[in-house]
Amino acid sequence: MKSKIHEYQKNIFYAMSKKITLVLAFIGMIMLQGCTVNENTDTIDNDTISEVFELRNVNFSFNPNDGYTIYQTFNPQIFPSDVVLIYRLSGLINSNTPIWQSIPRTLFLPQGELDYDFDFSSVDFTIYAGGTYNLGLTPSFITNQTFRIVIIPGFFGKNSSLDYNDYNAVINAYNIDDSKVKILN
Incomplete structure (x- = not known):
């Protein structure tokens, strides 16, 4: 038993x-x-890295259909969930302190209103300049312009407490190394 x-x-x-x-x-x-397992050690994790590009001393092109534009492609393309912010160099405090204005932006000039705006996709972006007057009368606003293009991965989501109009606040919030801006031209 x-x-x-x-x-x-x-x-x-x-x-x-x-x-x-x-x-x-x-x-x-x-x-x-x-x-x-990622076998390719040369790839960069672009979907979680914020980046900044600069268009330096560029001129708007004019065509009757779109008005004044600056067109640029992304190489490589960005992810469809990424967000693009664009800032225009509006002046300098001193040689080391630029003043960046976010666009869209409306400037009120003696000639009338001038508007900067942009759109983007995962493959390209276009910056627009338009106004209530002939922009050719103020060439300093459509020639030799400098823009910073900030790519923020959608992975981060929107930070409701962040002032996206403040370029310095954005680069600090997303840990962007401002000294390593890539120049596009």
Whole structure:
């Protein structure tokens, strides 16, 4: 009788250990499913890195359909979820302190209103200049312009407490190294 009880206990232990092993294997499969191996060590994780590009001393082009524009493509393309912010160099406090204005922006000039605006996709962006007067009368606002294009990955989401009009606040919030701005031209 004692050996039957002992054998019964061994069978229960064996059945339980089999179930525990299956449960542990299942948990292990779930945990390992989230792991990936990236064989290519040359790739950059662009979907979580904010970047800044600069268009320096560029001129708006004019065509009758679109008015004054600056068109540029992204190389490489950005992710569809990324956000683009554009700032215009509006002046200097001193040689080391630029003044960046976010666009869209309306300037009220003696000649009338001048508007800067932009649009973007994952492959390109266009900056527009338009106004209530002939912009050719104020060439200093459509020639030799400098813009900073800030790419913020959608991964970060929108920070409701951040003033996106403040270029310095944006680069600080997204840990952008302002000394490594890439020049486009």
